[in-house]
Amino acid sequence: MTSREAALAPSQILVGRDLRVLAGEKILLDVTDVEVRGGEVLSILGPNGAGKSTLLRVLAMLQKPDGGVIRYQEAEGAAADHLLRRTSAFVFQRPHLWAGTVRENIELGLRLRRHPPDSTRRTAEEAATQLGVGELLDRDARSLSGGEAQRVAIARAMALEPEVLFLDEPAANLDVMARAALIEDLEHVARDGRHATVLATHDRADAFSLADRVIVLRDGRVVQSGRPEDLFENPADPFIAAVTGAELSFRATVEQARDGLLVVRSSETEFTVVGSAEPGADVKVAYRPEDLFLSRVEIHASPRNRFEAQVVEVRPAGSLLRVRLEGSGRWVAVITRAAGDELSLEVGSRIWVQVKATALHAFPV
Amino acid sequence: MRIRHRAKFPPWSHGVIAVTLGLVVGLSGCSSNPDTDTVVLGSTTSLYDTGLLETLVAAFEAEHPDLKVRVLSVGTGQALALGRRGDADLLLVHAPPAEREFTRSGHGRSRVTFMRNDFVIAGPDEDPAGLRALDDPDRGPTSLRAIAEAGASFVSRGDDSGTHMRERSMWEVAGIAPAGEWYMEAGQGMGASLSLASERRSYVLTDRSTLTVLSDVLDLEVLAAGGPALENLYSVIETTAGANPDGAARLRDWLLGETALGLIRVYGEERYGRPLFSLVPFDLESATTDVRSRFTINPFREAWALLTSADTYVWEVVFRSLSISGAALFLATIIGLPLGAMLALSRFRLRSPVVALVNTGLAFPPVVVGLAVYMLLSRAGPLGPLGFLYTPYAVILAQVILAGPYIAAVTLAALDGVPPDVRQQARGLGANQWQAILLHLREARASLVAAVAAGFGAVISEVGAVMIVGGNLLGETRVMTTAIVLETRRGNFGIAIALGMVLLAIAFVINLALMLFNGRGLRRPALA
Numbered sequence: 048m049t050s051r052e053a054a055l056a057p058s059q060i061l062v063g064r065d066l067r068v069l070a071g072e073k074i075l076l077d078v079t080d081v082e083v084r085g086g087e088v089l090s091i092l093g094p095n096g097a098g099k100s101t102l103l104r105v106l107a108m109l110q111k112p113d114g115g116v117i118r119y120q121e122a123e124g125a126a127a128d129h130l131l132r133r134t135s136a137f138v139f140q141r142p143h144l145w146a147g148t149v150r151e152n153i154e155l156g157l158r159l160r161r162h163p164p165d166s167t168r169r170t171a172e173e174a175a176t177q178l179g180v181g182e183l184l185d186r187d188a189r190s191l192s193g194g195e196a197q198r199v200a201i202a203r204a205m206a207l208e209p210e211v212l213f214l215d216e217p218a219a220n221l222d223v224m225a226r227a228a229l230i231e232d233l234e235h236v237a238r239d240g241r242h243a244t245v246l247a248t249h250d251r252a253d254a255f256s257l258a259d260r261v262i263v264l265r266d267g268r269v270v271q272s273g274r275p276e277d278l279f280e281n282p283a284d285p286f287i288a289a290v291t292g293a294e295l296s297f298r299a300t301v302e303q304a305r306d307g308l309l310v311v312r313s314s315e316t317e318f319t320v321v322g323s324a325e326p327g328a329d330v331k332v333a334y335r336p337e338d339l340f341l342s343r344v345e346i347h348a349s350p351r352n353r354f355e356a357q358v359v360e361v362r363p364a365g366s367l368l369r370v371r372l373e374g375s376g377r378w379v380a381v382i383t384r385a386a387g388d389e390l391s392l393e394v395g396s397r398i399w400v401q402v403k404a405t406a407l408h409a410f411p412v
Numbered sequence: 413m414r415i416r417h418r419a420k421f422p423p424w425s426h427g428v429i430a431v432t433l434g435l436v437v438g439l440s441g442c443s444s445n446p447d448t449d450t451v452v453l454g455s456t457t458s459l460y461d462t463g464l465l466e467t468l469v470a471a472f473e474a475e476h477p478d479l480k481v482r483v484l485s486v487g488t489g490q491a492l493a494l495g496r497r498g499d500a501d502l503l504l505v506h507a508p509p510a511e512r513e514f515t516r517s518g519h520g521r522s523r524v525t526f527m528r529n530d531f532v533i534a535g536p537d538e539d540p541a542g543l544r545a546l547d548d549p550d551r552g553p554t555s556l557r558a559i560a561e562a563g564a565s566f567v568s569r570g571d572d573s574g575t576h577m578r579e580r581s582m583w584e585v586a587g588i589a590p591a592g593e594w595y596m597e598a599g600q601g602m603g604a605s606l607s608l609a610s611e612r613r614s615y616v617l618t619d620r621s622t623l624t625v626l627s628d629v630l631d632l633e634v635l636a637a638g639g640p641a642l643e644n645l646y647s648v649i650e651t652t653a654g655a656n657p658d659g660a661a662r663l664r665d666w667l668l669g670e671t672a673l674g675l676i677r678v679y680g681e682e683r684y685g686r687p688l689f690s691l692v693p694f695d696l697e698s699a700t701t702d703v704r705s706r707f708t709i710n711p712f713r714e715a716w717a718l719l720t721s722a723d724t725y726v727w728e729v730v731f732r733s734l735s736i737s738g739a740a741l742f743l744a745t746i747i748g749l750p751l752g753a754m755l756a757l758s759r760f761r762l763r764s765p766v767v768a769l770v771n772t773g774l775a776f777p778p779v780v781v782g783l784a785v786y787m788l789l790s791r792a793g794p795l796g797p798l799g800f801l802y803t804p805y806a807v808i809l810a811q812v813i814l815a816g817p818y819i820a821a822v823t824l825a826a827l828d829g830v831p832p833d834v835r836q837q838a839r840g841l842g843a844n845q846w847q848a849i850l851l852h853l854r855e856a857r858a859s860l861v862a863a864v865a866a867g868f869g870a871v872i873s874e875v876g877a878v879m880i881v882g883g884n885l886l887g888e889t890r891v892m893t894t895a896i897v898l899e900t901r902r903g904n905f906g907i908a909i910a911l912g913m914v915l916l917a918i919a920f921v922i923n924l925a926l927m928l929f930n931g932r933g934l935r936r937p938a939l940a
Contacts, residue, residue, distance in 0.1 A: 107840065109836050109839050110836070132839065132842045132843070132844065133842060136842070137837070137840025137841070139833065141831075142837065143834050143837045145854065145855060146854075155841060155851075159838075159847055160842050204841070207841070207842060213840070
């Protein structure tokens with residue numbers, strides 16, 4: 048954690064220390080230090096089996112760790128548990144909808160907290176509308192699609208107006224369309240600033256697009272944490288580089304911003320990239336070398352960014368080739384040897400480069 | 413060893429089906445046995461309990477290898493009913509007035525009274541009615557009057573047997589219509605009635621032979637004996653409706669012959685120090701009539717009349733059944749449901765053995781449960797001092813033991829069927845521990861309701877254990893199933909059918925309610 052971040056950070060509301068979860072001899076979780084700050088979005092990122100869900104449940108005090116303490120606001124132990132139950136909400140990867148209508152499910156948490164009936168009804172309807180399931184209120188909860196069920200579960204959590212919202216892989220079980228739509232809505236939910244969000248996900252795009260801070264877990268341990276751009280730019284090790292996809296970047300200036308995409312200019316070339324910034328701002332654009340597509344001739348295809356470049360170096364790396372390019376800036380691509388043979392790559396040859404907008408991430412400088 | 417959706421075909425539905433089939437078969441069974449190599453002997457429980465019948469039958473069959481004897485050991489009333497319907501070829505009974513009526517109406521012929529012993533009034537050694545001190549040559553009616561006046565507890569067979577008929581005629585002579593707390597109608601055979609009297613410290617009218625044979629296991633004394641009213645005469649009658657009149661005649665002739673009379677004269681001497689029966693000189697009456705008659709009353713019409721006319725006996729038995737099984741169900745539920753929930757929701761060291769025990773409980777044969785409860789509650793048993801045997805408490809205890817494991821096992825299975833993290837998810841929405849458990853239970857509640865309903869069906873249709881521990885006492889432990897058994901034996905098919913119909917209706921209502929409940933969605937949560 049950098050000092051700059053600490054200075055900017057709002058106060059900690061949820062802190063875990065020396066958290067350990069064991070399954071026999073095996074260590075499922077061993078986290079010395081984790082904190083959640085008021086109003087922030089914290090992503091817990093890692094591959095399947097890294098301990099994300101476990102950490103999330105331990106932080107939410109739904110699962111008792113084998114060691115360590117959780118402090119929530121000023122409380123610990125049973126008092127913290129009690130307080131968390133009243134002021135947090137947890138959305139499971141496979142949310143359970145109780146037998147009954149959607150409305151009854153969304154009202155469930157409020158009823159558990161003994162809210163007055165009329166405000167319960169109103170709050171539930173608002174939450175349903177916010178998540179786009181207002182039309183489904185009188186449907187049987189068991190008749191919903193996966194995406195609808197996930198939205199109802201999130202609405203049910205949001206209706207509680209929690210101070211901390213825990214989301215466990217909210218989009219993992221959805222098809223591509225439902226997933227994209229849900230992530231977009233989650234962004235609104237997460238960023239309304241009224242509550243802290245702790246999001247466990249194996250998907251770096253989700254993690255980076257939503258998070259203020261990211262914790263990367265591997266084998267139950269934190270391997271790196273920080274702002275997304277820090278992880279992107281300075282991966283602590285190749286594992287994080289692989290997880291975050293961050294390796295290389297270039298500087299650019301924002302020309303336009305619309306629909307979550309930016310048009311940036313660098314080396315006299317315009318690129319379409321993912322990110323949020325004001326026009327005129329300077330940004331850093333990061334990408335992964337394996338996301339570059341190389342071809343001998345210009346191909347009109349879906350990637351938004353296409354330019355010609357010259358090969359300045361070809362270096363074998365195992366079964367892969369690492370190719371340095373110049374043209375519209377400096378680039379590094381990684382391709383297979385077979386692809387390199389087909390393209391007859393050699394130093395000095397001209398090549399077309401394509402890269403999808405979603406493979407280019409802009410961060411404020 | 414998990415059971416799932418077992419409630420779909422609850423085990424008690426077999427009981428209901430069996431009762432229905434029994435009724436149907438019993439009624440259609442008017443056709444007689446066409447076999448000429450078998451003769452059916454309808455006789456009394458008292459003769460069977462002494463072992464005399466077995467001895468006689470063995471000797472007869474040894475001499476007549478071509479003829480088998482099938483003994484139906486029932487009360488005299490039922491034996492006469494069997495004879496009327498042609499289900500027995502020969503009767504060996506002991507109720508002279510009823511026998512005379514039987515032959516007079518053309519159902520029997522060649523009635524010969526050929527052996528005797530005597531009735532006695534037995535009771536606790538304390539003799540609260542002071543029968544020992546009475547001084548009247550006709551001891552029977554006098555003793556009954558003394559018992560009634562003292563309000564001392566008395567067990568009646570209550571099954572239209574020869575002994576019961578004799579008791580009734582003695583009450584008539586005594587000028588008393590017995591009724592009240594002190595007067596218990598067992599509705600069972602002689603042995604069971606004696607056991608009941610012994611347990612409940614009651615007086616009882618019995619034939620001396622059965623009392624002698626069972627004296628080792630009974631705590632009863634002979635308190636009144638002798639006098640004309642206590643004479644016990646046995647007769648043999650050929651039925652006119654029987655299927656094997658030739659076989660009947662051969663068996664009758666043999667019974668009245670030297671070999672059989674010789675066996676009867678000495679029977680029991682070796683074992684009890686004196687013979688149990690003596691012989692009555694007889695001359696052979698001849699048959700008065702040869703009319704074959706059949707069972708003619710329509711029992712279904714009678715059953716319908718009973719049900720629509722608020723017959724006190726039928727509705728008393730129904731009410732008794734519902735209240736006993738209701739109480740048993742309540743107890744079984746408050747024990748079984750939390751036990752099943754605990755086994756499903758928590759992990760503790762002895763969990764596996766307890767689960768195994770519960771699953772074993774599922775397979776308890778009801779009769780064995782009845783036997784175990786009997787041993788537990790009998791005067792010699794560990795809980796004897798409670799005096800629960802032959803009371804509703806004993807029946808309730810047996811039914812709880814039967815239904816409790818069932819409800820626990822179904823609860824366990826139902827809760828296991830709910831996603832395992834449902835309580836965690838409830839906690840994630842702010843539920844405290846108890847609310848989380850309730851939310852878990854709620855997801856399984858259709859199965860839980862089915863479990864409880866099936867448990868009710870199981871206990872209300874149970875008969876074996878109830879008969880053993882309850883004793884079929886009218887107004888106390890006589891429930892629908894035991895009453896059906898008794899009334900079928902007595903030949904009162906109308907009552908039996910009426911009760912069977914009520915039992916079926918209850919089964920139907922339970923299933924209908926379950927169906928409606930399961931088909932319906934969630935109503936207002938009663939949780940928050």
